[in-house]
Amino acid sequence: KSPYKIAVIPGDGIGKEVVPVGVRILQACAKKYGFEVQLEHFDFASCDYYERHAKMLPDDWVEVLSRFDALFFGAVGDPKRVPDHISLWGSLLLFRRQFDQYVNLRPARSVAGVPGPLRNPGKIDFWIVRENTEGEYTELGGKIFHGTQREMVVQETVMTRVGIDRILEYAFDLAQSRPAKQLTSATKSNGISITMPYWDQRVAEMSKRYPDVKVESYHIDILCAHFVQKPSSFDVVVGSNLFGDILSDLGPAVTGSLGLAASGNINPTGKWPSLFEPVHGSAPDIMGQNIANPIGQLEAGSMMLRHLGQPQAADDIILAVNAVLGRGKPDELTRDLGGQASTTQLGDAIEREI
Amino acid sequence: KSPYKIAVIPGDGIGKEVVPVGVRILQACAKKYGFEVQLEHFDFASCDYYERHAKMLPDDWVEVLSRFDALFFGAVGDPKRVPDHISLWGSLLLFRRQFDQYVNLRPARSVAGVPGPLRNPGKIDFWIVRENTEGEYTELGGKIFHGTQREMVVQETVMTRVGIDRILEYAFDLAQSRPAKQLTSATKSNGISITMPYWDQRVAEMSKRYPDVKVESYHIDILCAHFVQKPSSFDVVVGSNLFGDILSDLGPAVTGSLGLAASGNINPTGKWPSLFEPVHGSAPDIMGQNIANPIGQLEAGSMMLRHLGQPQAADDIILAVNAVLGRGKPDELTRDLGGQASTTQLGDAIEREI
Numbered sequence: 262k263s264p265y266k267i268a269v270i271p272g273d274g275i276g277k278e279v280v281p282v283g284v285r286i287l288q289a290c291a292k293k294y295g296f297e298v299q300l301e302h303f304d305f306a307s308c309d310y311y312e313r314h315a316k317m318l319p320d321d322w323v324e325v326l327s328r329f330d331a332l333f334f335g336a337v338g339d340p341k342r343v344p345d346h347i348s349l350w351g352s353l354l355l356f357r358r359q360f361d362q363y364v365n366l367r368p369a370r371s372v373a374g375v376p377g378p379l380r381n382p383g384k385i386d387f388w389i390v391r392e393n394t395e396g397e398y399t400e401l402g403g404k405i406f407h408g409t410q411r412e413m414v415v416q417e418t419v420m421t422r423v424g425i426d427r428i429l430e431y432a433f434d435l436a437q438s439r440p441a442k443q444l445t446s447a448t449k450s451n452g453i454s455i456t457m458p459y460w461d462q463r464v465a466e467m468s469k470r471y472p473d474v475k476v477e478s479y480h481i482d483i484l485c486a487h488f489v490q491k492p493s494s495f496d497v498v499v500g501s502n503l504f505g506d507i508l509s510d511l512g513p514a515v516t517g518s519l520g521l522a523a524s525g526n527i528n529p530t531g532k533w534p535s536l537f538e539p540v541h542g543s544a545p546d547i548m549g550q551n552i553a554n555p556i557g558q559l560e561a562g563s564m565m566l567r568h569l570g571q572p573q574a575a576d577d578i579i580l581a582v583n584a585v586l587g588r589g590k591p592d593e594l595t596r597d598l599g600g601q602a603s604t605t606q607l608g609d610a611i612e613r614e615i
Numbered sequence: 616k617s618p619y620k621i622a623v624i625p626g627d628g629i630g631k632e633v634v635p636v637g638v639r640i641l642q643a644c645a646k647k648y649g650f651e652v653q654l655e656h657f658d659f660a661s662c663d664y665y666e667r668h669a670k671m672l673p674d675d676w677v678e679v680l681s682r683f684d685a686l687f688f689g690a691v692g693d694p695k696r697v698p699d700h701i702s703l704w705g706s707l708l709l710f711r712r713q714f715d716q717y718v719n720l721r722p723a724r725s726v727a728g729v730p731g732p733l734r735n736p737g738k739i740d741f742w743i744v745r746e747n748t749e750g751e752y753t754e755l756g757g758k759i760f761h762g763t764q765r766e767m768v769v770q771e772t773v774m775t776r777v778g779i780d781r782i783l784e785y786a787f788d789l790a791q792s793r794p795a796k797q798l799t800s801a802t803k804s805n806g807i808s809i810t811m812p813y814w815d816q817r818v819a820e821m822s823k824r825y826p827d828v829k830v831e832s833y834h835i836d837i838l839c840a841h842f843v844q845k846p847s848s849f850d851v852v853v854g855s856n857l858f859g860d861i862l863s864d865l866g867p868a869v870t871g872s873l874g875l876a877a878s879g880n881i882n883p884t885g886k887w888p889s890l891f892e893p894v895h896g897s898a899p900d901i902m903g904q905n906i907a908n909p910i911g912q913l914e915a916g917s918m919m920l921r922h923l924g925q926p927q928a929a930d931d932i933i934l935a936v937n938a939v940l941g942r943g944k945p946d947e948l949t950r951d952l953g954g955q956a957s958t959t960q961l962g963d964a965i966e967r968e969i
């Protein structure tokens with residue numbers, strides 16, 4: 262319920278350029294639809310902060326951030342300054358776990374005015390539901406025989422029944438709410454012989470509770486091929502942390518809209534704040550030029566407003582983005598879209614639509 | 616040196632239909648180029664064999680197969696009859712390890728007459744070099760809290776310095792032998808925080824020995840996106856067992872030739888026999904109809920002859936395949952290629968070219 266308390270965390274690189282555009286649009290929506298957003302800005306979860314404090318976050322970050330209804334996030338990472346596994350495990354990946362944001366939700370959707378790479382894409386409109394807290398992303402394992410010829414590393418993948426079942430439940434519910442009622446599960450049980458057969462078993466178990474949902478399983482290798490060969494055949498796709506990561510970059514890439522996509526890191530219980538971010542990273546190579554495309558950040562804002570219970574405002578952002586993309590005027594589009602507009606100018610054009 | 620001793624293992628499903636075509640073409644090449652092939656057929660490494668013997672292989676398989684110069688393999692697996700993790704771990708994956716076939720080599724190459732899914736593919740011509748014996752494919756791990764809410768599974772990824780270095784060496788050598796001298800390494804060190812940073816470290820180390828090879832690293836998620844966005848920019852791509860598996864299906868899918876691709880499972884030392892197979896699986900759903908496309912099996916034959924030291928015969932197979940594909944006559948092409956020919960008829964057409 263309004264006022265919505267939102268923590269704004271720009272992070273690194275172009276995060277600092279696209280988040281302000283996102284904030285402006287959130288405020289425009291609030292004004293138009295008569296709700297209130299209380300925004301508080303934070304400079305942590307960035308490599309700047311790390312260089313000053315030798316840590317990614319202040320000690321009281323859990324307390325500070327859990328007071329918010331949602332986290333509006335830019336992008337983190339600048340590997341030339343701080344190794345990714347430090348900056349990411351010390352911020353984004355930590356949020357996902359601490360706030361139990363066990364669903365990572367991303368759309369793969371054709372966008373009018375944005376030509377994709379495929380000759381005959383058909384109508385692409387599906388969701389990727391990614392397990393976001395366990396699986397292949399762990400810090401369990403280590404190295405033995407340091408520095409010798411026999412040196413080796415081991416890392417453990419961990420999948421729990423609770424962890425798998427809750428993401429499957431979310432994915433089955435989502436599939437059931439859609440006209441096609443079709444769920445595709447990503448597996449690799451023919452090669453990864455312990456965790457993946459268990460995943461398959463849980464899928465089979467859960468599907469008994471959803472007799473009206475049509476379920477298919479594909480090994481990740483052939484599933485990636487199908488994303489390219491017949492992307493219009495998917496409805497809801499569910500995968501482990503790693504497989505979901507791969508599929509949720511590949512899906513948007515196939516639609517041509519990877520640079521425009523958003524990602525929700527969702528705690529469906531509402532016990533902890535959910536986090537919304539663009540899929541593109543911090544792109545330190547183009548930062549400081551005001552040329553980054555802010556649309557991914559706006560899509561993240563739209564997902565956030567929908568999550569907070571403002572579906573009309575959420576739709577309005579999408580409509581405004583589509584209107585600007587659809588008319589394709591070079592002075593309203595950033596370079597990646599073939600125009601000459603700055604980040605700010607594209608933001609202005611979208612704000613005028615709202 | 617001729618005579619070449621070749622073990623022929625059709626396996627399951629359409630393997631039994633395409634391998635005979637492959638054998639015919641090998642014999643035609645032998646006749647034309649004046650070398651000899653001694654072929655011996657085996658019915659093990661199939662679900663038929665499993666149903667008769669409750670195991671995938673006879674007890675003396677290592678002894679039997681190590682007498683051969685190469686293994687000419689069809690496809691294994693029929694999950695309705697035997698679970699994949701049994702049939703595959705009991706045959707193909709066992710061969711790869713027992714015969715230390717640590718390189719899995721697959722091309723991604725545009726084929727004239729075979730339209731791919733991309734609008735502007737450019738000229739796609741690169742190799743995927745996959746580590747084929749360790750990494751994510753293990754049988755290490757297990758389950759705890761069976762049948763309770765707390766049930767969980769753990770599985771270990773294992774990467775050794777020896778294992779990583781030898782595949783990198785193969786990939787760097789291959790890149791160095793090509794005009795572009797460009798190597799792309801697949802990583803995920805931002806999420807998978809132990810094994811993948813180690814992989815990156817070994818890449819950095821090895822690259823010191825190849826100052827003329829240009830090396831780039833991409834996280835697997837964005838690399839999959841790049842395969843779709845700019846496939847013509849790759850030269851040699853190297854990845855772990857799992858990442859290589861994904862990339863070597865996605866790469867050929869992007870060229871439109873996944874159904875035509877072959878895979879070499881190579882022991883570069885020559886100590887053990889190498890295995891050559893089509894990338895497509897056993898496709899039990901279309902078996903018995905004589906409609907499977909045999910070209911993947913022929914490409915496997917070509918790779919095998921090149922490996923055995925018959926590059927002219929190897930080239931000849933490719934030329935013959937390209938000639939038939941290029942003229943695009945429906946009565947010489949199988950259904951997947953838009954024609955009406957049977958497996959045998961497409962084989963006849965290619966044999967006539969040799």
Ligand SMILES: CC(C)[C@H](C(=O)O)[C@@H](O)C(=O)O
Nearest residue numbers: 451452482692703708860878
């Ligand atoms: C069948 C399966 C175990 C195998 C693999 O993943 O290695 C296959 O996909 C391949 O690429 O040869």
Ligand SMILES: CC(C)[C@H](C(=O)O)[C@@H](O)C(=O)O
Nearest residue numbers: 338349354506524805806836
């Ligand atoms: C930055 C990285 C750790 C992250 C991930 O793999 O989860 C990103 O790729 C994403 O998908 O949000």
